[in-house]
Structure formats: C-alpha cells, structure tokens
Amino acid sequence: MISPKKLLRMGRKWQKLDAIGRTRLSLPKTKVKFLATCSVVDKGHFVVYTTDEHFFMIPLSYLCSNIFQMLFEMSGEEFGLSSDGPIIMPFDAAVMGYILSHVQ
Template identity: 75%
Template sequence: MISPKKLLRMARKWQNLDATGGKFLATPSVADKGHFVVYTTDERRFMIPLSYLCSDIFQMLFEMSEEEFGLSSDGPIIMPCDAAAMEYIVSLVKQGVAKELEKALLNSILCRRCS
C-alpha cells in the first residue's frame, strides 16, 4: 500500500523532473494545491483531491496499480482503469458512497483486467 506521504514525495519528484525537461504522458504533472495527479490506462489526466487518499477505493486502486505497473519513481501514477471508470469513481467518492458499492466497482475493474 502506498502511503500518502510517499505519494506526495513521488509527486514532488515528478514536478522537479518536469521542470528539468522530463517527459510525461500529456500536460505537465503539476497539480493544484491540495491535489495529486494520476493518469488512466487511456492516458487521460486526473487531478484528485488529497482527501481522497483516505478512501478505501483509492487505496485499492493504488495497490492494483502497483501490482500491474510497479512503483515508478520516474513517471506518473497510472491507475488500472480507463477515463470513464475514473470519472465514475471520483463522483462516487465525492458523494461518499457505501462500502458495498466500492467493493462492487473494484470487482468490475478486476473483471475487466482479467478479460
């Protein structure tokens, strides 16, 4: 599991890399204050509030991302879902969804990865 502190350190390192001419998937990875940047498998960029780090669904997504893509210290965090799924996840977390719905959503993401 990636701790919020480690995630912030990684984001700062990527911002420094970007400032020195490093390449990323799309637009610069600098996030607004109080947010972090992730990318989806279809290379869409999302700026997520730091408060979402505590949600179970984002914790599971980070674990799945680590299993699938590894911990890259020289690139962006890639979530194991497409942009449509990420938009749905962000809207659910924003609304404060029930744990059962989070589990169902994660199961559907796992099923898509297996197929």
C-alpha cells in the same frame, strides 16, 4: 454509495471486457508525454493518469479513502512501483470518472 469491493469488482469486469482481443492492457515504455500534459497541479491535489492517457487532479483528502488505497494496490500490481514516473491507474478515463463521482 457503492462499497469499495463492489467498485473494484466492477472495474475489473470492465477491464476484462476492454482487454478482449488483447493479451494485456499496457502502455508504451516512454512516459514523457504524460508529464508534458500537466506541468502544474493545484495545491492540495495529486495527479493520476489512466491507460488512455487522460489525467485527473484528485484532492489529497481522497488518499485516506479505502477505494483509493485499493486502486493504488491495483496500479502497483499492474504497472509496478516507480518513484520517477506518474501514477497510472489500470483502467480508462470513463471508469475513473465513475469512481470519482461515487467518492465525492
């Protein structure tokens, strides 16, 4: 299993590679389309979105892992903390799938 620090370094490296030619990864100001994508979440799960507008249903038990705590910190630094909008992770769906495969 990969350590959380190494996984975060990899994610930041991929994010930098993805951002070449752009000043910053950002989303449109309106996030209504995110909420329309998934209106019902399975019991015991929460939803996070990625910058390419994919969503992932994640078990609540993952909230205790160090990796997700660091990912939430990264998300807060990139997009700020909002109580009325979705949780957006600062990378694309491929990175999120990679992270979930290692947490499982």
